[in-house]
Amino acid sequence: MTIQGTGTARPAGRPRSEKAERAIIEATLDLIAEGMGVSELSIEAIASRAGVGKTTIYRRWSNKEDLVVDALATLKAPLPPLAGVSVREDLITLLDAMRADSGNRRGRCVMNIAMSEADRHPRLTERFVERAVEPRRRALREVLERGVATGELRPDLDVTLAMAILSGTMMWQSKWGPGDLPEDLAERVVDMVLAGMAPPAA
Amino acid sequence: MTIQGTGTARPAGRPRSEKAERAIIEATLDLIAEGMGVSELSIEAIASRAGVGKTTIYRRWSNKEDLVVDALATLKAPLPPLAGVSVREDLITLLDAMRADSGNRRGRCVMNIAMSEADRHPRLTERFVERAVEPRRRALREVLERGVATGELRPDLDVTLAMAILSGTMMWQSKWGPGDLPEDLAERVVDMVLAGMAPPAA
Structure with a gap:
């Protein structure tokens, strides 16, 4: 040259x-x-x-x-800073980051890749999960485990199932909910799953 | 001829x-x-x-x-018969039908169509939702509304959000859970969302 x-x-x-x-x-x-x-x-x-x-x-x-x-x-999953004071607040912060993502390109890419292709592109899926899904999943697990330890959550909580409930609900809303998700969606989800759907004990 | x-x-x-x-x-x-x-x-x-x-x-x-x-x-959404006695049992029946679907061709078709394509094939999506999604959604709403009426559920329950929690969790499990979903998954999900994740009031 x-x-x-x-x-x-x-x-x-x-x-x-x-x-x-x-x-x-x-x-x-x-x-x-x-x-x-x-x-x-x-x-x-x-x-x-x-x-x-x-x-x-x-x-x-x-x-x-x-x-x-x-x-x-290039689509990093920016983790929102967690205050680390109450489990309720940290869960709202994590879920609200999912809500915000549903309105931007990053979120649409993650949703579209997450929702399809897994079986047909295993290497791609693995890299994608590692990069864009795992960091948030780990943060969610840590907050829930902390809640069990502090007594803010039930001592017998099935943490994996709790993660599925929280993440699945937000994913469902992103996919099927109104185009603009309500600003207080994360808070409403967290409060409903914390309190449960049964009436409070009299 | x-x-x-x-x-x-x-x-x-x-x-x-x-x-x-x-x-x-x-x-x-x-x-x-x-x-x-x-x-x-x-x-x-x-x-x-x-x-x-x-x-x-x-x-x-x-x-x-x-x-x-x-x-x-041709993919009808067969509605499981509901006993109509307790809301807990009927929710388990509905969610268990979703679990069973995740292992068959009907369920995989529904999932794959539901998860993609919506924006690009609006007429198809509309027909699909009407046929394969709406009947179950309606049944779930009816059970939850009945629960509010009978006092089995909180009087202030946000029924639409409750539907998103229940359906989103099962969808998440079908997509990301283990290949064979545990037989008691529907029961565990229903019990957790009914009771909530917070510790029972002392």
Whole structure:
């Protein structure tokens, strides 16, 4: 390779190719957020959306699955800071982060990947769960276990089942609830599952 | 059309074409149950799975969406008989039907359609919800409203939110739980949401 001594020198870091990579990642996430399944997603569709040639994609990723894994890896699951004072407040904070996600691209990507494809793309699913699902799941478990330890929750609580109830409810609402989830949804869910549906003991 | 007076007379009802139709419907449901999205599903794939020519399909259905609507219409949501004695028992019966469905083709089709495609195939989604989702949703609402009326449930119960908690939890378990859901799952879910996660009042 020769280096041109004149004109627009190309600085280190290859900004032009980085810009293309970013456009490719964004195009991939946009298509997934719009509901295109991984099986259906094509390098053609991504190239067209990103405004690059297919060769530009293949220069960096040898196949679609690797590209999707890299795209999903950019979707970190930001954990909201937990006050750590009451279990009720921390549960509301965690569930409210799920509610907020249902309105943004990150959330739609996570939902669409979570809801499909698991059997057909096991490696992708594994990476996705590890990156975008596990950190929040771990935080939820820790809060519930702390509640059992402090006596804020029942001593015999089935923590795994409690996690399914809280996460499943929020997922259901994101998928089937009104387009704009009510601001106080997380609080209402937490209060109902804490208190139960049976009437309070007289 | 002439009617042959000899040999294998073709009885009314055109069994040969009915057999082909059945094979086409079955192939469509199999592919959906295996996780193929409606967008990805092709007449070619269905014809190949059903062992018929594409022409045979187009003779009966003018497009893929009509075929999928007809295929999904064969998936009735059988409502389990409800004893109508206690709300707890009826909720367990309804949730246990959801658990049982997670292990069969009907349930996998319902889950895969429910989980995707909604925005991209509104007519299909509408027909599907009306046929496969609404009857159970209505039954669940009736049981909860009865519980409020009889005093088995809190007088101030948010019935819509309670439905989301119960259905969301079972959906979450079907999707993310162990392959074989525990036999007593419905009972455990109902008991936890009835009693709540907070410790019983001392």
